[in-house]
Amino acid sequence: MNAMVTASDEQMKSLDALVEMARDAERSVNAMQAARDGVLALASRLAMSMVEQQGDADEAELTLRTVAAELAAALRVSDRTVQRRMADAEVKVDRFPAVWAAQGAGRISAGHTRVIVDAGMHIDDPDARAAYAARVLEFAEDESPNRLRPIAERLAEQYQARSLDERHQEARETRTVWVKEHPDGMSELGVFGPTALVHGALDRLTQTAKSLTAAQKQSTDSEPGEEAAADLRTLAQKRADLALDLLLTGAPAGHDTPDGLLSAIVAKVTVTVPALTLMGATGIESPAAELEGRSPIDPQTARMLAGAASGWDRVLTHPIGGAMLAVDRYRPGKELKRHLRARDQRCRFPGCGMPVRDSDLDHTKDAASGGPTADDNLAALCRRHHVLKHHSPWHVIQLGDGLLEWTSPTGHVYIDRPPPQNTVTFTDNTRHADDHPDDRPADPWAATSEALLAPF
Structure with missing residues (x-):
C-alpha cells in the first residue's frame, strides 16, 4: 500500500504547505531570472551606446567583450558565458517583451520563455511576433514547457513570412554530423538532419x-x-x-x-497532414504537417510520405473550434484506439509530454469496477503515471470532451485538456470589444520594465 494512503492529517497539511512554498519560490526564481535578463540586456545596450558615441562599428565586438568581462569578474563566471547570456537576454527583452514581462510577473517559467523564443525566433515582422507571443502565452500559463513546445511551433508557423518548404530547403544545407568527447574513453556521435x-x-x-x-x-x-x-x-x-x-x-x-530478420525491418513514422496541406491548397492559411504531434515537417516530405502510405487515419475536426470530432480509416482497424491516440497525442497526466506511442490506454474508472471501454472512460497514461494513478492517492475523473480532472493527495485540482488538433479553423473576422474581456489586473512588472528600459 502506498504510504500516502495512511498519512496523518498533520502530514498532509505539511505537504500542502510545502506545495504552496515551492510554488511561491518558483515564481520568485522566475521573476529574478527575468530581472537578471533585464540587467544583462541593459548592459548590452550600454555597450552599444558607447560604440555609437565613437561611431566605430568595428569596436562593437571588443566593447561587448569588455563589458562582459567586467560582469563576469563580478559574478565569478566565464566572460564567454556572460556574453552569451547578454545576447540571449537582448533577444528576450527586445523581440519578446510581453514574454519577458510574463516571466517577470511569475506567470511563466524560464523554461516556458525559452520554448516561446526558440519557436518564434525567425518571425521577423514585429507585429506578427507580438501577435504570436500573445497567443502562445495563453497556453504557456496552463501547460508545462515540454507540452508547450509543439503548440508554440505550430503557432509560430502561422506568422512566418516564408513557407516551411522554403525554410526547410535552406535548413537542409546545415545538416551535419559531429563528435563530442566524453570522459572514460567515451564519445558522442550526433546527427543533425x-x-x-x-x-x-x-x-x-x-x-x-x-x-x-x-x-x-x-x-x-x-x-x-x-x-x-x-x-x-x-x-x-x-x-x-x-x-x-x-x-x-x-x-x-x-x-x-541467420534468416536476416533484422535487416528486413523498415522505419516507421507517424505524420499528421491537414487535408488542405496535403492538397497543396493556395490562398488558405493551412498549418504545417507534424511528426508524432511534436515537430513540424515540410509539406513536400509530408506529401511524399502520404503518397507512399498503404492507408491513413482521418481525423475529423470542428471547422470553428478545431476540436476533434471523430476518427475513421479507409482500411478497417481498431477504431477506438486510433480515436484515443489521435485525441490524446501524449500522456494525460498534468505536465507530462510522453508521446502516446509510449503510453497505455487506461480505464479512468476501472473495468473491474464496471467502467466501460469507451472514449469517455479511457485516456493515455505513460507507465510512470499509470502506476501512480493506481497505487497512490492521486484521483482522476473525466468531465467530458476529453477533459480530465486530477486531484492531488493534498486536494489540489488540475484540469488536463487534450492538445489542440493540427487543423484549419475558420473564424468571423468581425470582433467586438467585449468578445474577449481582459479583467486581469494591470501588470506592475510590465510598467517597471518599460521605465527601466526607457533611457536606452
Missing part, C-alpha cells in the same frame, strides 16, 4: 533492438537443454550498439539472425 529521416532512423533502431530481444528469447525457449549467455543490455544500449554496427558495416551484421 531532416526530422522525418532522423525519427525514422531512431524508430528502425528501436524496432531492431526489440526484435533482437524477442529472437534471443525465442532461441532460449526452443533449446531448453542449452544454456545461452543472457543478454543483459538495456534497450538504449542495444540501440547504440546497433547504430554503430549499421554505420560501420552497412547492415546489422554483428547482431542479425
Whole structure:
C-alpha cells in the first residue's frame, strides 16, 4: 500500500504547505531570472551606446567583450558565458517583451520563455511576433514547457513570412554530423538532419533492438537443454550498439539472425497532414504537417510520405473550434484506439509530454469496477503515471470532451485538456470589444520594465 494512503492529517497539511512554498519560490526564481535578463540586456545596450558615441562599428565586438568581462569578474563566471547570456537576454527583452514581462510577473517559467523564443525566433515582422507571443502565452500559463513546445511551433508557423518548404530547403544545407568527447574513453556521435529521416532512423533502431530481444528469447525457449549467455543490455544500449554496427558495416551484421530478420525491418513514422496541406491548397492559411504531434515537417516530405502510405487515419475536426470530432480509416482497424491516440497525442497526466506511442490506454474508472471501454472512460497514461494513478492517492475523473480532472493527495485540482488538433479553423473576422474581456489586473512588472528600459 502506498504510504500516502495512511498519512496523518498533520502530514498532509505539511505537504500542502510545502506545495504552496515551492510554488511561491518558483515564481520568485522566475521573476529574478527575468530581472537578471533585464540587467544583462541593459548592459548590452550600454555597450552599444558607447560604440555609437565613437561611431566605430568595428569596436562593437571588443566593447561587448569588455563589458562582459567586467560582469563576469563580478559574478565569478566565464566572460564567454556572460556574453552569451547578454545576447540571449537582448533577444528576450527586445523581440519578446510581453514574454519577458510574463516571466517577470511569475506567470511563466524560464523554461516556458525559452520554448516561446526558440519557436518564434525567425518571425521577423514585429507585429506578427507580438501577435504570436500573445497567443502562445495563453497556453504557456496552463501547460508545462515540454507540452508547450509543439503548440508554440505550430503557432509560430502561422506568422512566418516564408513557407516551411522554403525554410526547410535552406535548413537542409546545415545538416551535419559531429563528435563530442566524453570522459572514460567515451564519445558522442550526433546527427543533425531532416526530422522525418532522423525519427525514422531512431524508430528502425528501436524496432531492431526489440526484435533482437524477442529472437534471443525465442532461441532460449526452443533449446531448453542449452544454456545461452543472457543478454543483459538495456534497450538504449542495444540501440547504440546497433547504430554503430549499421554505420560501420552497412547492415546489422554483428547482431542479425541467420534468416536476416533484422535487416528486413523498415522505419516507421507517424505524420499528421491537414487535408488542405496535403492538397497543396493556395490562398488558405493551412498549418504545417507534424511528426508524432511534436515537430513540424515540410509539406513536400509530408506529401511524399502520404503518397507512399498503404492507408491513413482521418481525423475529423470542428471547422470553428478545431476540436476533434471523430476518427475513421479507409482500411478497417481498431477504431477506438486510433480515436484515443489521435485525441490524446501524449500522456494525460498534468505536465507530462510522453508521446502516446509510449503510453497505455487506461480505464479512468476501472473495468473491474464496471467502467466501460469507451472514449469517455479511457485516456493515455505513460507507465510512470499509470502506476501512480493506481497505487497512490492521486484521483482522476473525466468531465467530458476529453477533459480530465486530477486531484492531488493534498486536494489540489488540475484540469488536463487534450492538445489542440493540427487543423484549419475558420473564424468571423468581425470582433467586438467585449468578445474577449481582459479583467486581469494591470501588470506592475510590465510598467517597471518599460521605465527601466526607457533611457536606452
